[in-house]
Structures are given as structure tokens and as C-alpha cells.
Amino acid sequence: MQSLYISLNSIEKVKQFVNLINLYEGDFDLSSGRYIIDAKSIMGIFSLDLSKPLRLDIYNNPEEDEIVSKLQVFLSE
Known part of the structure; x- marks a missing residue:
């Protein structure tokens, strides 16, 4: 398992992220707080x-x- 912190601070970024992540098989979880x-x-x-x-x-x-590597544009600073 690998964890990274990403920023999805606009509707367009959320749509781009979901389109990208759906190209891959496997499990991906996002968490915020609990x-x-x-x-x-x-x-x-x-x-x-x-x-x-x-x-x-x-x-x-x-x-x-x-x-x-494809998620670099979403990484949180």
C-alpha cells in the first residue's frame, strides 16, 4: 500500500481525478479525518x-x- 496527500480544490480537478483513477483496476481510498x-x-x-x-x-x-507519476498534478504542497 502507498499513501499520498492530494488536493482536489475545484470541481474540474475532482472530475479529472475520477476519470484518471477509473482507468486503473484495484482499490483506491480517499480519507479526510475519520x-x-x-x-x-x-x-x-x-x-x-x-x-x-x-x-x-x-x-x-x-x-x-x-x-x-500521473497523479503529480494533484499532489498537495
Whole structure:
């Protein structure tokens, strides 16, 4: 499992993120505080507090390095 912190502070970023993450098989979770949702769910993402960085957990995906490189634009500073 790998974890990274991402920022999805606009509707456009959320749509881009969901479209990208849905290209890959496997499990992806986003968490904010005590809430954890499926990162492939656009409705779930909008239920989180998007004003703060979110933790993305990537589980047992053989394409993990490729996914992380494509997610660079979403990484939280």
C-alpha cells in the first residue's frame, strides 16, 4: 500500500481525478479525518471536506508507480 496527500480544490480537478483513477483496476481510498470513501466515486468525493488535503491510499496495484507519476498534478504542497 502507498499513501499520498492530494488536493482536489475545484470541481474540474475532482472530475479529472475520477476519470484518471477509473482507468486503473484495484482499490483506491480517499480519507479526510475519520471519513474514508472509494476514490472512484465522484459522489463520495464531494461528501468530503475538499478545502483540506486528502489522503489517497493505493492498494496492491502493479501499476502503482505509473499511477503516482500521473497523479503529480494533484499532489498537495
